Amino acid sequence: MATHKQIYVNLPVKDLARSKAFFEAVGYRFNPQFTNDKGAGMELGENLYAMLLAEDFARTFTPKAFPDARTATTGWVCLSCESREEVDALVARAVAAGGSVPSAPQDHGFMYGHGFEDLDGHHWELVHMTGMPQA
Known part of the structure; x- marks a missing residue:
């Protein structure tokens, strides 16, 4: 591995x-x-x-074209946070700085997530996990 x-x-x-x-x-x-x-x-x-x-x-670094991240998604960055409050605070600061919110927060019980798009449209997802999903 x-x-x-x-x-x-x-x-x-x-x-x-x-x-x-x-x-x-x-x-x-x-x-x-x-x-x-x-x-x-x-x-x-x-x-x-x-x-x-x-x-x-x-x-x-690459011969490939860069798609406009405001209209196309090739991937996104997902980061863990220490708490739901940290997730929400980072999203709020991003919005205050000119970013946007692509979707509503999601609460899956074991995981809470929300995210923002930066000035170039790159998607940053933030999650706080309290456990694992039920099998």
Whole structure:
């Protein structure tokens, strides 16, 4: 089985400075060692990072086109939270900073989830789990 020690999710963004300001308003910080005018290393947790890459720079890593994340979904980022209150607080801060909410919160009993879309339309799902689903 393959195992990994870190994860780096790479996301193309149209305006790096604006995206950084958005995520700072939500409550995230950036590692200055991995941040410049081409990309920004956002710290999501211990060994968890999102690399916000200016689109021109991101294109140097792939020949594929970037779909408009406001109208197409190729995937989304899901992060665990310590509580329902943390989930709701992060969504509220994202909305206050200019993000949007793609759907209503979902309560599955063992798991509560809600999410937001950032300025580029990337979907961030936030969940708090209190157990496992019934078999």
